[in-house]
Amino acid sequence: MSDTSSPAIRVRGVTRRFGGARPVQALDALTLDVQRGKVTGLIGPDGAGKTTLMRIAAGLLLPDSGEIRVLDTDMRENPLAAQSRLGYMPQRFGLYEDLTVQENLDLYADLQGVEPARRAGRYRELMHMTGLAPFTARLAGHLSGGMKQKLGLACTLVSSPQLLLLDEPTVGVDPVSRRELWAIVYRLVREQHMSVLLSTAYLDEAERCDDVILLHEGRLLGQQAPGAFSAPMRGRVWQVSADLGKRRLQQRLDLNPLVLDALTEGRHARVVSCDARTPPEKLVEGLPGARIQAVQPRFEDAFIARLQQQRPTPPAATFTAPRTGSKRDGAVIEVHELSRRFGDFVAVNRVSFEVRRGEIFGLLGANGAGKSTTFRMLCGLLPVSSGTVRVAGVDLRRAAARARGRIGYMAQRFSLYGNLSVRENLNFFASAYGLSGAIRRERIAAAMDDFELGPFEHSAALTLPLGYKQRLALAAALMHRPDILFLDEPTSGVDPLARREFWWHINALAEAGVTVLVTTHFMDEANYCDRLVIMADGEVLAEDSPENLRARFRQPGEEEASMEDAFIALIEQHQREKAA
Amino acid sequence: MNAAQRSRRRLTGMVRKESLQILRDPSSIAIAFVLPIVMLLLFGYGVSLDARDVRIGFVIESPDGDSAELRAAFDESEYFEALVFHAIQPAEQALRHHDIDGIVWLRSDFSHRLHAGLGATVGVIVNGVDANQARITEGYILGAWQTWLNHYAERRGLPEPFPIALEQRVWFNPAVRSRDFLVPGLVAVIMTLIGALLTALVVAREWERGTMEALLVTPIHIRELLLGKLIPYFVLGMGGMLLTVAMARWQFDVPLRGSFAVLLAASALFMLVALAMGLLISIVARNQFVAGQVAIIVTFLPAFILSGFIFDIHSMPWAIQQITWLIPARYFVSILQTVFLAGNVWSVILPNAAALALMGALLLALVRRKAGKRLE
Numbered sequence: 035m036s037d038t039s040s041p042a043i044r045v046r047g048v049t050r051r052f053g054g055a056r057p058v059q060a061l062d063a064l065t066l067d068v069q070r071g072k073v074t075g076l077i078g079p080d081g082a083g084k085t086t087l088m089r090i091a092a093g094l095l096l097p098d099s100g101e102i103r104v105l106d107t108d109m110r111e112n113p114l115a116a117q118s119r120l121g122y123m124p125q126r127f128g129l130y131e132d133l134t135v136q137e138n139l140d141l142y143a144d145l146q147g148v149e150p151a152r153r154a155g156r157y158r159e160l161m162h163m164t165g166l167a168p169f170t171a172r173l174a175g176h177l178s179g180g181m182k183q184k185l186g187l188a189c190t191l192v193s194s195p196q197l198l199l200l201d202e203p204t205v206g207v208d209p210v211s212r213r214e215l216w217a218i219v220y221r222l223v224r225e226q227h228m229s230v231l232l233s234t235a236y237l238d239e240a241e242r243c244d245d246v247i248l249l250h251e252g253r254l255l256g257q258q259a260p261g262a263f264s265a266p267m268r269g270r271v272w273q274v275s276a277d278l279g280k281r282r283l284q285q286r287l288d289l290n291p292l293v294l295d296a297l298t299e300g301r302h303a304r305v306v307s308c309d310a311r312t313p314p315e316k317l318v319e320g321l322p323g324a325r326i327q328a329v330q331p332r333f334e335d336a337f338i339a340r341l342q343q344q345r346p347t348p349p350a351a352t353f354t355a356p357r358t359g360s361k362r363d364g365a366v367i368e369v370h371e372l373s374r375r376f377g378d379f380v381a382v383n384r385v386s387f388e389v390r391r392g393e394i395f396g397l398l399g400a401n402g403a404g405k406s407t408t409f410r411m412l413c414g415l416l417p418v419s420s421g422t423v424r425v426a427g428v429d430l431r432r433a434a435a436r437a438r439g440r441i442g443y444m445a446q447r448f449s450l451y452g453n454l455s456v457r458e459n460l461n462f463f464a465s466a467y468g469l470s471g472a473i474r475r476e477r478i479a480a481a482m483d484d485f486e487l488g489p490f491e492h493s494a495a496l497t498l499p500l501g502y503k504q505r506l507a508l509a510a511a512l513m514h515r516p517d518i519l520f521l522d523e524p525t526s527g528v529d530p531l532a533r534r535e536f537w538w539h540i541n542a543l544a545e546a547g548v549t550v551l552v553t554t555h556f557m558d559e560a561n562y563c564d565r566l567v568i569m570a571d572g573e574v575l576a577e578d579s580p581e582n583l584r585a586r587f588r589q590p591g592e593e594e595a596s597m598e599d600a601f602i603a604l605i606e607q608h609q610r611e612k613a614a
Numbered sequence: 615m616n617a618a619q620r621s622r623r624r625l626t627g628m629v630r631k632e633s634l635q636i637l638r639d640p641s642s643i644a645i646a647f648v649l650p651i652v653m654l655l656l657f658g659y660g661v662s663l664d665a666r667d668v669r670i671g672f673v674i675e676s677p678d679g680d681s682a683e684l685r686a687a688f689d690e691s692e693y694f695e696a697l698v699f700h701a702i703q704p705a706e707q708a709l710r711h712h713d714i715d716g717i718v719w720l721r722s723d724f725s726h727r728l729h730a731g732l733g734a735t736v737g738v739i740v741n742g743v744d745a746n747q748a749r750i751t752e753g754y755i756l757g758a759w760q761t762w763l764n765h766y767a768e769r770r771g772l773p774e775p776f777p778i779a780l781e782q783r784v785w786f787n788p789a790v791r792s793r794d795f796l797v798p799g800l801v802a803v804i805m806t807l808i809g810a811l812l813t814a815l816v817v818a819r820e821w822e823r824g825t826m827e828a829l830l831v832t833p834i835h836i837r838e839l840l841l842g843k844l845i846p847y848f849v850l851g852m853g854g855m856l857l858t859v860a861m862a863r864w865q866f867d868v869p870l871r872g873s874f875a876v877l878l879a880a881s882a883l884f885m886l887v888a889l890a891m892g893l894l895i896s897i898v899a900r901n902q903f904v905a906g907q908v909a910i911i912v913t914f915l916p917a918f919i920l921s922g923f924i925f926d927i928h929s930m931p932w933a934i935q936q937i938t939w940l941i942p943a944r945y946f947v948s949i950l951q952t953v954f955l956a957g958n959v960w961s962v963i964l965p966n967a968a969a970l971a972l973m974g975a976l977l978l979a980l981v982r983r984k985a986g987k988r989l990e
Contacts, residue, residue, distance in 0.1 A: 089827075089989060092831045093830075093831065093987070093988070094827065094830055094831060094987075094988055094989045095988060095989050095990065096988060113987065114833050114835070114987075117831055117832060117833050118833040120831070122827075122828065122831040123828070124824055124827040124828050124831075125824065126823070126824035127824075127828075128824060128825050128827060128828020128829070129825070129828075130631065130635065130825055131823070132634075132635050132638045132639055133631065133634055133635070133638075137631070137634060140627065140630075141627050141628075141630070141631045142832065143627075144623050144624055144626065144627025144628075144630075145624050145627055145628075145829070145832040145833065145834050146832055146833065147620040147623065147624070147833060186828075189828075190828075199831075
């Protein structure tokens, strides 16, 4: 038995560099402890070194220098001794998709050396805990995203490890599954006194941890309870409303030099001031009908305050207005009874909705809800089984090519050429859209200007900071001045700082009259939408504004529900109806 | 459970998992069984070193009994198809257009010189674009000419033009069927590709799908992981091997003069070498596409060109000959050709088997060294 008073993971001066064409200092003389019997969150922006630390703790990587002890075992000398007592779930869960649930469990039980006599009981326990009991004979590849995540967790838990390492376990998983995962993690800590280290890109999850490690560029920015992070933010966080559209309100607040951060939340804006001494009136100066009240700070506010030292200037709505095709209020995208079948499987079932000009319209849903399939049909990338889709007044079944000329598309993985410079990428996309001569020069200059890409003109796209990569991808998608912009999970895997910046640009575009259709699994981003549909099992469960949805699902005594609560309530209601 | 039991359990767990994946994934079955059948049929029937139905243009400037007799001698042979021309120009034209492969030119004074004993000359022109084919055609024509001359002399009671007639005897392949010689070599070349491809793809697949990361953090030892990969694919590869050997024997009628046990043992040894090559590739490549490409370039192409299965090693330049020692297929081609066509000739089989064993041991040691339980 190991000494229970020692930390579960002890990191002393750990440094790790990655070579190659662009050497990266992933961890820089990092020193910290992960306590036993607690849930410790590992949080930081993209490239902070979270995965590297996780892999060093799992024994997959060796530090260049420094000491790493996991469960009192030196990971340099005897990784196997620690590996028999820890469970590690990598980002893609480590499942064999061509094996069944039961076969995956058997494999990991064999590898972890679980006594055959103990297995039946352990399996029953795990299947009960994860709710996978009815699916033991199903191939792992046929499970939904949330179920895969739970099976991955069950496989790492099969030998009752003392330490659980979870690398971004909730990425790309819907809110319902995320909530269930957290319930399981806390049960393990409570009942089995397990130690858990969990990395996440969702800042709201930090609040659920006992202890938070905040990493930035391989260095420790702080380690304490999430409440201790947000406590100093008291007196700096406000809720603001005014007689302005929500986008205008956020834009005005963003331009105020006293404001560190402004976020749209329902019909209000959440504001963090640069300084606790700023009087609240100064924050809302000049806003018509402004009301301001103090609110509880969150971990996210502290995160932004710590990381956003140099705040990039938000762009003004300088985008050249696109050509006007239809009237301001007309429907730009009309979807009527749209269905898509793959063999017997109905991925999208008679979906109807309309998107009006200049709207930001969201498509929300869990993995497998049919939102990506719907999205692909709207872009003309996937043929329609039945129903009609009209984009910019053009029937996609008849003239997909003509519609596509008016659509800008930005995929989940930016379709940029990594080894071409910013200018070369823009040149390429300009010619791909058939631009030439003066127009081409003018458009490229405008893109450089609008997205402030000037300083990186000759840098290879691959070497750009993430936020700039996104700007470049967006600039490329807008090269032909489309009146409709399709964004497929544009902020997936992107940290909160880059996400904020991205939405400034999207808001500015919408203000300039571009219609934006976006899919996302970040519930807080749903707040930026004017209207949205929530999908499950290929059907539309609701089509409304985020404000109305939040009001509809509010708990007694609450002014409005969070977007995530509204989403979960809607899904649960749907599941009850299906079961009935 | 003690440590040995746990280790055995980990290994059986890996083997069971791999076997299930093989059964559910048609691609590895296709590589092991369909690919060898297709390749053996394609190459077995497509590649032939025999010249058959060679089209010969007979230029007979003044037809008479002698020329007709000579022509008939060619026509009867199964190797030739004779076309008659009366002047050289149209025949040359036909040669240029690939309508014929060679010309036998009997000048107008052919009969006269033959009867006068002045030494009748026959002009032979062969299309030399394909040097190999040209040499074979030339040999056949000379052989046919020689035979006719002997007959001619015999019938007229003349002294034979050569006191000693050539009596050819071909050992091990009396029918001189090049297929008997090619197919065993082909088996070796195909199995190099199959063995290497099987393991090259499966380890790379684990890296691609992110399962390797989860596997490496379990208490599994690297040798259990490697054995867990080798054992199921060895069984699968040997299945493919038996299939090709059976096809060689019954589809292509290649005689098996040696013992089946020796064949099996040598095949098992070679399969191990091929699988080890594949493992090494996929440990380094970590990506199915790259691993597949590398497997073809590094194992199949050299085996095809440098194993001596089709191109004679002894006629290669010295430097290239030295390189062929590094090609495992070279040793297996020798063993297979010997066991199929000659029998259990230990003086050939043993040194080659020893070379294979050495290569296998070296490759596996290298795999073990390169494979680690860390990501880099």
